[in-house]
Amino acid sequence: MHTIRIFLAVLAALLGGCATTHYDLKAPESDPGRYCVTQCAAIKETCNGNEIRRANAEKAGCEKSNGVVFAACAAKSTTKDQEKECEKHRKYCWSSPDTDRCDGEYRSCFVNCGGSVHEYTE
Helix, strand or coil, rough: CCCHHHHHHHHHHHHHHCCEEEEEEEEEHHHHHHHHHHHHHHHHHHHHHHHHHHHHHHHHHHHHHHHHHHHHHHCCCCHHHHHHHHHCCCCCCCCCCCHHHHHHHHHHHHHHHHCCEEEEEE
């Protein structure tokens, strides 16, 4: 019985982690408020672009480092087998833009312009 409770608690925790948050945005009614929101959107696009560039630069830096490490290792290799061992020192290079921060700043800006944001979780 105790095992079943633990299993159910773990299952509930795992399923709870699958929830998705959504946002309903209601634009401001005034012209200045709507203009303000367009400025928020431009700031968000700039933020997203900066994040994409950062992630690409991070990945490129990793790939360059991999190339340098491999070249140094390969230069010391005297056999094909040793050179193949150099491949094992390569790291997987991956980076993702963190646009969640941009989205949060946009929602704050949106509200500051007179709009409203309703958050709900599914």
